[in-house]
Amino acid sequence: MSTLIEPWPRPAFRPTGRPASTMFVAFAERDVLSGLDLKVGAPPSAPLAALDLRQHRYSDDPEWFDGWRSGPLRQVATQELPDPERLDAATWCYSIRLIVDDPSDLTHLQLGWAVAGLLAEAGAFAVLDVYTHTWHPGDEVAGLDAHRPFVIQRDVGLVAETDSRPGFGHPVHTRGMIKFGRPDLIAGVPPERIEQTAMILNHLARMLAEGHAFEIGQLFRVDGERTLQVSPYEGDPDVGLIGDGLLLIDV
Numbered sequence: 076m077s078t079l080i081e082p083w084p085r086p087a088f089r090p091t092g093r094p095a096s097t098m099f100v101a102f103a104e105r106d107v108l109s110g111l112d113l114k115v116g117a118p119p120s121a122p123l124a125a126l127d128l129r130q131h132r133y134s135d136d137p138e139w140f141d142g143w144r145s146g147p148l149r150q151v152a153t154q155e156l157p158d159p160e161r162l163d164a165a166t167w168c169y170s171i172r173l174i175v176d177d178p179s180d181l182t183h184l185q186l187g188w189a190v191a192g193l194l195a196e197a198g199a200f201a202v203l204d205v206y207t208h209t210w211h212p213g214d215e216v217a218g219l220d221a222h223r224p225f226v227i228q229r230d231v232g233l234v235a236e237t238d239s240r241p242g243f244g245h246p247v248h249t250r251g252m253i254k255f256g257r258p259d260l261i262a263g264v265p266p267e268r269i270e271q272t273a274m275i276l277n278h279l280a281r282m283l284a285e286g287h288a289f290e291i292g293q294l295f296r297v298d299g300e301r302t303l304q305v306s307p308y309e310g311d312p313d314v315g316l317i318g319d320g321l322l323l324i325d326v
Contacts, residue, residue: 082118083181083225085255088286090177095256097187098172098205100143101213102165106130107197115189116221121182127172128190133165140168143203155210156201165201169194177256181284184230184254185221192216206317207232207251227281230254235269240312247272249280253318257283261308261316262323271298276323289321302326 108130133140144152144162152159171190173183191202195217202211209232232250239245243263252259260279264272275297283289293305308320 078222080116080118080185080221082120083185085178085180085284085286087282088179089288090179091256091288092177093256094174094176095178095183095254096172096174096206097184097254098170099187099191100203100205101169101171101191101194101199101216102144102162102201102203103167103169103194103197103199104161104164105198106167107194107199108167108169111193111197113190113193115186115193117186117189118182120180121186121189122173122175122178123186125173125175125183126186126190127170127174129170129172131168131170133167143168148203148208151208152201152210157212161200169199179286181225181255184225188216188219189221192219204230204251206253225284227277227284231277231280231284233273233277233280234314235273236314239266243312245269246312246314247276248314248316248320249276250316252280252283255284257288258308259316259318259320260323261314261320262303263312264325275301275303279323291321294326295323 131140152162171187173187175183195202195213200213202216230251234248234250236246244265246261246263247269248261249259260276262272289305291305291307295303297303303323304326306322306324308322
């Protein structure tokens with residue numbers, strides 16, 4: 076008898092009315108979906124009705140298809156995939172998308188990863204996490220343990236911009252908080268504070284994933300020496316966030 080898969084909880088969940096969304100694109104050199112038994116390893120309460128799984132053949136829309144494996148995403152693939160050139164041989168890909176209203180747990184993420192893993196087991200060799208802009212080899216995704224605990228680093232990206240912006244500093248920001256129905260976090264810092272700020276944002280992102288909601292004006296005392304205030308982010312500087320954001324400023 077198999078053990079039920081427990082939902083990833085949000086112990087500090089606070090309703091906000093915001094939707095959460097996750098999306099993956101899995102690449103293959105042949106059709107791996109037709110005839111596949113979609114019995115996935117996810118909690119029984121996972122929102123199957125919200126699952127939008129689509130099959131895309133390169134010849135049907137080459138421009139759309141190539142958009143996922145070119146430009147900045149291709150540059151990331153060269154760093155994260157063992158054989159990024161293999162993407163050029165892919166003639167099939169599969170989009171996995173879920174949108175759920177203000178979720179009190181993270182079963183939608185578990186379901187998304189489970190479907191990606193099923194496609195990887197069937198032959199998909201690369202999986203793009205769309206909202207974090209990260210690539211994962213197919214065998215890595217296929218090998219994920221359905222009973223694993225939630226790890227923030229897998230589902231949220233952290234980006235430190237190398238170029239300083241005048242009057243702002245080096246942007247350090249999260250990528251992917253839309254998965255939790257929460258805004259991304261961004262701060263502008265001098266170069267010597269980049270690493271520390273990334274660690275702080277990782278901790279705050281974990282709080283948001285657990286269900287916390289930050290308010291404008293809220294203060295965080297960190298490391299006994301810095302106080303960060305939550306402020307509105309109006310999109311300047313533009314770092315290409317997917318969704319909205321909150322600016323953290325030192326006060």
